[in-house]
Amino acid sequence: MKRIGLIFVLIVASGLLAACGGKATAEPPIIDTGVDPESWAVVPAGEFLEGQHEHPTLVDYDYEIMVTDVTNAQYARYLNEALAAGAVKLVAEDQQIVGYYPGDEFRGAKHEERIDEGDWLHIDLNEKGLRLSFDGTTFTPLPGYENHPMVEVTWFGARAYCEYYGGRLPSEVEWEKAARGTDNRPFPWGDAIERNNANFYSSHDLYQKITDSRGGTTPVGFYNGKTYDGYKTLDSPSPYGLYDMGGNVWQWTGNVYEEQHYRYMRGGSKMEYEQWLRVWARNNAHPKYFGPSVGFRCARDIATTE
Amino acid sequence: MQAIRSRFTFLFRSTKGLVLVAIAAIALVTAIFGMLSGPMVEWGVKDVVVRLLDLDLVPAEREGRIIMLYHAIAMAVVAIAVYLITAVVPMKPHEQATINATVTAGYILSMICGLAFAYLGHEWIFHGLWLFGLSLVFFAGILLAAALWPWRRDYQIKDTAYAHWGRIDLERAAFFTMAVATLGSAMFGAVTGSYWGNGHETFLAEDLIREPHKTNLEYSIIGHLHIMLTLIAVAVALIVGRRFDFKGPLHKISMPIMIIGTIVITIGAWTVVPIPPIAHMIIYFGSVPVLLAALFMVIFGFRKLIQEGLAKSGGRGFGASLKALVHDPLRFGMLWQMVFMNFTVSFIGIFVAVKLDEIFRVWPARDERLILTGHWHVLSGIVATIILFYYADMVGLKGKVRQWFGWLVIVGSDVAFASVTIFEVKRLFVSEADQQPVVNWTMALADIGLIVVLVMLAGLMVWRLVDLFKRDGQWRTELRHDPHVGIAQGDAPESLAAAQELSK
Numbered sequence: 001m002k003r004i005g006l007i008f009v010l011i012v013a014s015g016l017l018a019a020c021g022g023k024a025t026a027e028p029p030i031i032d033t034g035v036d037p038e039s040w041a042v043v044p045a046g047e048f049l050e051g052q053h054e055h056p057t058l059v060d061y062d063y064e065i066m067v068t069d070v071t072n073a074q075y076a077r078y079l080n081e082a083l084a085a086g087a088v089k090l091v092a093e094d095q096q097i098v099g100y101y102p103g104d105e106f107r108g109a110k111h112e113e114r115i116d117e118g119d120w121l122h123i124d125l126n127e128k129g130l131r132l133s134f135d136g137t138t139f140t141p142l143p144g145y146e147n148h149p150m151v152e153v154t155w156f157g158a159r160a161y162c163e164y165y166g167g168r169l170p171s172e173v174e175w176e177k178a179a180r181g182t183d184n185r186p187f188p189w190g191d192a193i194e195r196n197n198a199n200f201y202s203s204h205d206l207y208q209k210i211t212d213s214r215g216g217t218t219p220v221g222f223y224n225g226k227t228y229d230g231y232k233t234l235d236s237p238s239p240y241g242l243y244d245m246g247g248n249v250w251q252w253t254g255n256v257y258e259e260q261h262y263r264y265m266r267g268g269s270k271m272e273y274e275q276w277l278r279v280w281a282r283n284n285a286h287p288k289y290f291g292p293s294v295g296f297r298c299a300r301d302i303a304t305t306e
Numbered sequence: 307m308q309a310i311r312s313r314f315t316f317l318f319r320s321t322k323g324l325v326l327v328a329i330a331a332i333a334l335v336t337a338i339f340g341m342l343s344g345p346m347v348e349w350g351v352k353d354v355v356v357r358l359l360d361l362d363l364v365p366a367e368r369e370g371r372i373i374m375l376y377h378a379i380a381m382a383v384v385a386i387a388v389y390l391i392t393a394v395v396p397m398k399p400h401e402q403a404t405i406n407a408t409v410t411a412g413y414i415l416s417m418i419c420g421l422a423f424a425y426l427g428h429e430w431i432f433h434g435l436w437l438f439g440l441s442l443v444f445f446a447g448i449l450l451a452a453a454l455w456p457w458r459r460d461y462q463i464k465d466t467a468y469a470h471w472g473r474i475d476l477e478r479a480a481f482f483t484m485a486v487a488t489l490g491s492a493m494f495g496a497v498t499g500s501y502w503g504n505g506h507e508t509f510l511a512e513d514l515i516r517e518p519h520k521t522n523l524e525y526s527i528i529g530h531l532h533i534m535l536t537l538i539a540v541a542v543a544l545i546v547g548r549r550f551d552f553k554g555p556l557h558k559i560s561m562p563i564m565i566i567g568t569i570v571i572t573i574g575a576w577t578v579v580p581i582p583p584i585a586h587m588i589i590y591f592g593s594v595p596v597l598l599a600a601l602f603m604v605i606f607g608f609r610k611l612i613q614e615g616l617a618k619s620g621g622r623g624f625g626a627s628l629k630a631l632v633h634d635p636l637r638f639g640m641l642w643q644m645v646f647m648n649f650t651v652s653f654i655g656i657f658v659a660v661k662l663d664e665i666f667r668v669w670p671a672r673d674e675r676l677i678l679t680g681h682w683h684v685l686s687g688i689v690a691t692i693i694l695f696y697y698a699d700m701v702g703l704k705g706k707v708r709q710w711f712g713w714l715v716i717v718g719s720d721v722a723f724a725s726v727t728i729f730e731v732k733r734l735f736v737s738e739a740d741q742q743p744v745v746n747w748t749m750a751l752a753d754i755g756l757i758v759v760l761v762m763l764a765g766l767m768v769w770r771l772v773d774l775f776k777r778d779g780q781w782r783t784e785l786r787h788d789p790h791v792g793i794a795q796g797d798a799p800e801s802l803a804a805a806q807e808l809s810k
Binding site for chain 1 (some may be wrong): 343347348364365366368369507508513516518519583662663667668669670671672737738739740742743746
């Protein structure tokens with residue numbers, strides 16, 4: 001019996017060692033996916049099947065949406081421009097970037113919190129998961145993370161980026177139509193998910209080994225059918241050619257709903273199992289929330305670009 | 307033929323056999339369907355199982371499959387509770403036989419057909435049979451409630467050491483209250499289910515946590531699932547109390563408040579539909595007496611274990627008392643898990659409720675959802691381990707096997723449940739950016755703990771399976787000594803005495 005006890009203790013100890021051991025690589029592999037983060041896709045007007053239960057829903061206008069999530073390089077460039085233009089402010093003592101938001105109507109519903117007019121947090125420079133550096137005047141993406149999605153950004157910060165460039169955060173319906181197209185597919189790329197369709201909990205990609213505060217995301221457009229350092233990806237665009245509409249990072253959407261202050265996110269993330277990558281899966285948080293698994297992309301009206 | 311018949315009689319007529327079949331069914335379902343999620347996906351096991359069993363896992367139907375799986379397991383757990391109640395609460399042999407037969411047919415039919423419908427493509431005949439199985443379980447519940455009727459003259463209280471009101475046995479009344487509350491709460495879900503495809507769409511309750519407006523049908527399901535698990539826990543607590551021959555002053559306090567608490571909690575869960583703002587308050591008021599009743603039972607049981615242990619060892623003092631308390635891990639485990647439940651379920655639930663807007667509603671919904679799903683899975687797991695301890699005690703595990711089995715299940719399950727609880731609330735002490743090490747070690751400990759429990763369960767099941775192939779195995783002894791099978795056959799006066807003893 002003592003021998004059995006010893007074996008048991010050894011099994012437990014080896015399990016724990018396996019879980020906690022192994023030093024995480026701090027530097028991410030630098031990979032150019034070839035997908036342009038500056039590109040936009042047109043989503044034409046028309047009906048699509050919304051939600052898990054496939055309710056026919058009409059979007060009666062054309063719109064454009066970014067092919068990828070906003071990257072660290074793009075957001076750093078924006079911060080530099082917006083700071084110079086006075087569109088956002090640096091609160092030096094708190095090391096925070098804040099910006100104006102006109103506020104939401106408060107209806108006093110249960111659990112509803114006030115989102116008043118004023119300056120709200122966009123990013124917290126103290127946050128360890130942030131992949132930007134700031135030397136007091138200029139923002140720069142951390143080496144290796146230039147083409148990774150911008151994370152640790154609040155809903156206010158995401159909204160401000162899109163509006164600064166004449167766009168907006170996509171509504172939930174816009175986001176879902178862009179992810180699903182007009183058929184009833186559960187995932188942006190089709191009916192089933194393989195581990196190399198997207199960056200999620202079971203994907204075992206090159207970046208999953210980086211378990212430090214900043215790691216885990218893949219460069220935008222990573223799952224495009226190319227093979228990187230022996231890791232073969234499946235080409236996984238949505239019907240309109242969008243990448244990363246499932247996995248990598250949750251994406252803020254723009255709706256402000258009555259009687260609640262929550263803002264909704266879509267798409268699932270690197271930290272989620274496959275069911276959260278289904279096109280109708282939702283997450284939500286307070287608009288001042290930021291995290292290492294939450295990013296965004298923008299939408300805009302076609303007219304704006306003409 | 308006789309060999310098969312006698313084994314069939316053991317498995318489907320004796321209490322121990324019936325419980326064994328139900329536990330084996332749950333173990334099998336857990337083993338198979340547990341391979342479709344969690345780390346099994348990462349390890350590639352899911353793909354193998356899907357191919358082997360030709361499972362049809364349409365992503366859009368995942369929630370529906372999970373609901374069917376919950377019902378399949380829950381019906382077997384309900385059946386186990388029914389078997390144990392009909393064994394420990396006095397009733398006529400024909401009542402016991404009828405109730406057990408009905409619930410057995412019901413849970414097996416609903417389990418097989420429900421899972422076939424959910425996982426093997428949608429053959430609607432299976433859905434119909436699933437509903438028929440659930441209906442049989444419900445009908446067995448009606449029969450059980452009738453058999454438990456507290457005002458029956460035959461079962462008036464004889465020993466005033468037990469809680470009573472006049473001549474009414476209040477423990478019997480507590481079982482009756484639980485049974486009636488369960489029937490009403492089952493209808494609460496069934497009525498809503500009947501709207502399926504006609505205004506009601508499949509959903510998991512945890513996905514609606516932050517919806518400011520829920521429909522009546524959604525509220526009904528939320529109320530239904532909460533109260534059903536609560537009532538299963540009440541049933542198991544009452545059954546364990548019987549195992550310890552709970553009586554005396556604490557019994558006289560516990561039973562009335564258990565009855566009141568059960569009624570109030572049930573009303574609270576039902577009022578979620580018409581008056582959701584105050585339903586939670588009613589539930590809180592009902593929870594307090596139920597928890598107190600369970601606490602008094604635990605105190606009684608601990609004291610009894612200490613007395614028994616000290617009588618055996620002859621020791622004195624705190625150390626000897628502590629040793630006496632834990633001398634029998636199976637009986638200690640039944641009670642300890644109820645105490646442990648407070649740390650992983652009740653206290654967490656109260657803390658979340660108190661700090662909901664301040665802390666938990668600032669987190670993403672996914673983190674709040676983790677706590678909800680985690681804590682009720684833990685509660686289900688704890689109920690399962692209590693049943694496992696009860697069964698292992700009932701079949702008389704002895705010596706070192708008893709010690710090893712008992713302690714490994716206690717330690718394995720508690721390590722797993724504690725780890726899951728830490729995982730649930732990790733955001734309280736670690737930021738999202740720094741969480742990976744915490745996720746790794748909590749998940750590793752949870753997996754190790756669960757594997758230990760499942761290995762113990764598998765060992766128990768293999769032992770019972772091998773035993774069934776023996777001509778004069780343990781099964782034959784258990785069949786011979788089953789008081790109710792003996793009475794039904796009318797050939798065992800000794801068994802009758804045993805039954806009467808069981809019935810106080």
